[in-house]
Amino acid sequence: MSEPVLAEIYDLHSHTTASDGRLTPEQLVHRAVEMRIHTLAITDHDTTAGIGAAQTEIDRAGLPLRLIAGVEISTLWENHEIHIVGLGIDKDHPAMVAFLAEQAERRLQRARMIAERLEKARIPGAWEGALRFAQGGMITRGHFARFLVEAGRATEPAKVFKHYLARGKIGYVPPQWCTIEQAIDVIHHSGGQAVVAHPGRYDLSAKWLKRLLSHFALAGGEAMEVAQCQQAPNERTQLASWAKQFGLLASQGSDFHQPTPWIELGRKLWLPAGVTPVWQRWTSPEETKERAV
Structure with a gap:
């Protein structure tokens, strides 16, 4: 008898540590395999x-893991910071490289202003602390939160925020981020699909929220995150409906x-019936049929 698939x-x-994650890229892919992730x-x-x-x-260790090149772009819509994920992008496409350089400069300027405001509030060393936690990666508010916890200003990052x-x-x-339209445009130019990240947050x-999703769809966005590890009761069903x-x-x-x-890689990640998975278009009919056998 064959084993169940x-x-x-x-x-x-x-x-990863390239932004505000705690694991290096190498550590992350090994953990993904430990958690039985198929595609990350x-x-x-x-x-x-x-x-x-x-x-x-992945190549060096021969890991059984498919890696999708992605990015989470910060945008501004109706005075709200909205994150747009790009999946399946060409990270080396000139349009994406230039765009992310602009985003990096915006993020750096904002970080300096945060540090200045904390300094004026008699919280010294925030800039140096955030840089230390960033370890050469993209600096985020999460790094300031970790510094403030270390400085004894709060017991956990959530309370810092x-x-x-x-x-x-x-x-x-x-924030002074780009628009949703600009994010979608650069994702498309680099060959990817645009996804609204964690719409329930x-x-x-x-x-x-329906206005946001309508705006995103009309601007050419393809998908939205429906399932996450932690969600309010019935949120997944409601997001699937939208x-x-x-x-x-x-x-x-x-x-x-x-x-x-x-929160853990792969935990409670499943889609309700009736929606079309974003990955359905990533494989050929032959590959899909082969996996179904």
Whole structure:
């Protein structure tokens, strides 16, 4: 009797030390294999710097893992920061390289302003601390949060955001990101698919979230994340319904940054019936048939 075929696990949203993840690209791909991931997308914030090292390690170690080149682009829509994931991009496409260089400069300027505001609030050393935690990767607010925890200002990063880095707090600096249209355009130019990341996390009412999804779809976006490790009751079903309503493909991802009791690569990642997976168009009919046998 043949052994049962395990379902393929896709995790299409993860981070490395190239941005605000805690694992190196090499560590991440090994952990993905440990967690029985079949296809992993590395989607660092506004950088593709971790993808080459990850693929090199997969090839060196002969890991049974398919790597999707991705990126998570920060955008601004109606005064809300919205993240757009690009999947299957050509990380070396000139348009993407130039675009991410611009995003990196925006991120650097914002980080300097955050550090200046914290300095004025009598919290010295924030710039140096954030750089130390970034370890040469793309600097993010998460690195400031880790510094402030280390400095004894809070017990965990979530509380840092609430008391220091959220809108209206002393370390908050309004973002100056690109538009959703610009993000979609560069993703398409580099051969990828555009995906709305974690739509349930933007603190938008149902009315405004549907406006966002409509705007995204009309701008040419292809997909939205429907499944994550942690979701409110019925959120996955509701997001699946909106994916169908707005003609969007469905994606899934852990948004993995580090191992925690509640977020892990591949955990609880499944799509409700009736949606079309974003990866359905990545394989030929022959490959799909072969895996189904």
